[in-house]
Amino acid sequence: MIITIVGGGSTFTAGIVKSIALRKDELEVDEIRLFDIYKERQDKVAVVVKWILDEELKSGIKLTVTYDEKEAYDNADFIFAQMRVGLYAMREQDEKIPLKHGCVGQETCGAGGMAYGLRTIFPMMKVIDDAEKYAKPTHWILNYSNPAAIVSEACRVLRPNARIINICDMPIAIIDVVAAAMEIKDKQNIVYDYFGLNHFGWFTKIEYQGKDILPDLRQYIKEQQILLPAAYLKDKQALASSNDKNRHTKGSWYYVWKGVYEIMENFPDKLPNTYLNYYLQAKEFVEHSDPNHTRANEVMESREANLFNGIDKYLETGVIDEKVFYAGSHGDWIADLAIALKNDTKQRFLIITENRGTIPNMPYDAMVEVPAYIGKNGPEVISRDPIGLFEQGLMMQQLNCEKLLVQGAIEGSYEKVLQAFTLNKTIPSMSVAKAILDDMIEANKEYWPELK
Numbered sequence: 063m064i065i066t067i068v069g070g071g072s073t074f075t076a077g078i079v080k081s082i083a084l085r086k087d088e089l090e091v092d093e094i095r096l097f098d099i100y101k102e103r104q105d106k107v108a109v110v111v112k113w114i115l116d117e118e119l120k121s122g123i124k125l126t127v128t129y130d131e132k133e134a135y136d137n138a139d140f141i142f143a144q145m146r147v148g149l150y151a152m153r154e155q156d157e158k159i160p161l162k163h164g165c166v167g168q169e170t171c172g173a174g175g176m177a178y179g180l181r182t183i184f185p186m187m188k189v190i191d192d193a194e195k196y197a198k199p200t201h202w203i204l205n206y207s208n209p210a211a212i213v214s215e216a217c218r219v220l221r222p223n224a225r226i227i228n229i230c231d232m233p234i235a236i237i238d239v240v241a242a243a244m245e246i247k248d249k250q251n252i253v254y255d256y257f258g259l260n261h262f263g264w265f266t267k268i269e270y271q272g273k274d275i276l277p278d279l280r281q282y283i284k285e286q287q288i289l290l291p292a293a294y295l296k297d298k299q300a301l302a303s304s305n306d307k308n309r310h311t312k313g314s315w316y317y318v319w320k321g322v323y324e325i326m327e328n329f330p331d332k333l334p335n336t337y338l339n340y341y342l343q344a345k346e347f348v349e350h351s352d353p354n355h356t357r358a359n360e361v362m363e364s365r366e367a368n369l370f371n372g373i374d375k376y377l378e379t380g381v382i383d384e385k386v387f388y389a390g391s392h393g394d395w396i397a398d399l400a401i402a403l404k405n406d407t408k409q410r411f412l413i414i415t416e417n418r419g420t421i422p423n424m425p426y427d428a429m430v431e432v433p434a435y436i437g438k439n440g441p442e443v444i445s446r447d448p449i450g451l452f453e454q455g456l457m458m459q460q461l462n463c464e465k466l467l468v469q470g471a472i473e474g475s476y477e478k479v480l481q482a483f484t485l486n487k488t489i490p491s492m493s494v495a496k497a498i499l500d501d502m503i504e505a506n507k508e509y510w511p512e513l514k
C-alpha cells in the first residue's frame with residue numbers, strides 16, 4: 063500500500079504524514095512517497111517527515127523522496143495532492159495586486175483566486191495524467207490543491223474520468239471551532255448538513271447527539287459577537303501567537319470569524335462558511351486589509367518560517383520541537399477519507415462533486431460541495447430540496463465566473479477571462495476587472511496560458 067504526496071515540500075506535509083502514520087493499521091500503509099519539483103524545499107521537509115515516521119512514531123513505514131514522476135507514482139494506491147503553483151511569492155501577488163485596485167485580495171476568492179486557478183489548472187492535469195500512467199488502475203487522487211473550485215471544474219471538463227476527489231478543510235475547521243465554542247469534546251459525533259460551491263456555502267443543520275445545536279450556536283454567536291471559543295477570546299495572547307495549534311484563528315483570520323457574526327445578524331437562518339465574507343463584505347475586507355502586508359506575509363513569517371527554522375535547528379542540535387509543524391484536522395480529514403475509500407466504510411464526508419441533480423435548482427454540471435457517503439466505488443451523494451433564491455443567485459454568479467475562467471484558460475481567450483473577472487462579485491466594474499487582469503498577466507507570465 064503506497065501513498066504519494068504531491069507537493070511534498072508543503073507546510074502541511076508533516077501533519078498529513080503524522081495523520082497517515084497514526085492510522086497505519088486501518089490504512090495498511092507500507093510506503094509514503096514525497097514528490098515535488100522544488101528539491102531544496104522538499105529535502106528539508108523530508109527531514110522532519112523522517113523524524114515523525116522513524117523517531118516519533120517508530121512506524122516502520124518506508125519513506126521515498128523523489129523528483130521523478132515514474133518513481134513517485136509507480137503502483138501507488140493513493141495520491142494526496144497539495145501543490146501551490148508559484149509558491150507563497152505568487153500568493154503574495156494574488157493578494158496584493160487586487161488590493162492595489164481597491165478589491166479583495168485573497169488566496170482563493172476573487173481576482174487572486176482566479177489568478178491562482180490559471181496557474182494551477184494545467185499542472186493538476188499533469189498529476190492526473192501521471193497517476194493514470196503509472197499508479198494502480200484503482201488509484202484515488204485526493205486533492206487539496208487550491209483553488210479547489212476552479213481545479214475541480216477543470217477536472218470535470220478536461221479529465222471527466224479521472225479518479226479524483228477534490229476536498230476542502232474549511233467546513234471541518236469551522237466544525238472544530240463550533241465544537242470548542244459549544245464545549246463538545248467528541249466532535250466526531252457532530253453531524254451536519256451543508257451545501258454550496260467550494261469556499262462558498264452554508265451549514266443548514268448541525269446536530270450533536272441527535273439534537274439540533276444551531277439555535278444554541280446562533281445565540282452564542284450573538285452574545286460573543288464572533289464565532290470563536292470563549293477560551294480563545296479570553297486569552298488574546300494565544301489568539302495572536304503563531305504556535306497555537308488552531309491556525310485558522312491566527313492573524314487576519316480573526317476578521318472572518320467576526321464576519322460570521324455580522325452575516326448572521328442579517329441572515330440568521332444558516333451558518334455561513336467563513337469564506338462568504340469575501341463576497342458579502344468585500345468593501346469592509348479592503349478597508350481592514352494592509353495592502354503591504356497580507357495573509358501570504360503572515361504565513362511566510364509564521365507557518366513557513368517556523369517549519370524551516372525548526373528543521374534547521376534540528377539539523378544543528380538534534381533536538382526537535384513538535385510545534386514547528388502543523389498537525390490536526392487538515393491531515394486527519396484526508397487520511398480518514400482514504401480509509402473510507404479503502405475500507406468501504408460509507409462514512410459521511412463533504413466533498414466537491416458534479417451536481418447531477420443533487421441541488422435541483424442548480425445546473426446539472428455545476429461542481430458543488432455537498433455531503434456524500436464514501437465507499438470503495440467513490441462518493442454516493444445525498445440529494446436535497448431546492449435552495450433559496452438568495453443562495454442560488456450568489457452561487458450562480460460565482461459558478462458562471464468559475465466556468466468562464468476555465469473555458470478562458472482552455473481556449474486561451476482573454477475575453478472569457480475578462481468576463482470571469484467582470485462577473486466576480488468582489489470586482490465592482492469592467493474597467494477595474496481589466497486593470498487587475500492586465501497587471502496579473504504581467505505578474506504571471508511564467509505560469510499562465512497565453513491569453514489572446
Ligand code: NAD
Binds near residue numbers: 145
Ligand atoms: P507550500 O507552498 O508550502 O507547498 C506547496 C508545495 O507544492 C511546494 O513545496 C511547491 O514546490 C510544490 N509544487 C508547486 N508546484 C508543483 C508541481 N507542479 N508539482 C509538484 N509540486 C509542486 O503551500 P501550503 O501552504 O503548504 O499549501 C499547499 C497547498 O494546499 C496549496 O495549494 C494550498 O492552497 C492548499 N490547501 C488547501 C486546503 C483546502 O482546503 N483545499 C487547505 C490547506 C491548504
Ligand code: G6P
Binds near residue numbers: 235
Ligand atoms: C483553509 C481553506 C484552504 C486555504 C487555507 C488558507 O484551510 O480551506 O483552502 O488554503 O485555509 O490558510 P492559510 O493559513 O494558508 O491562510
Ligand code: MN
Binds near residue numbers: 261
Ligand atoms: Mn479550502
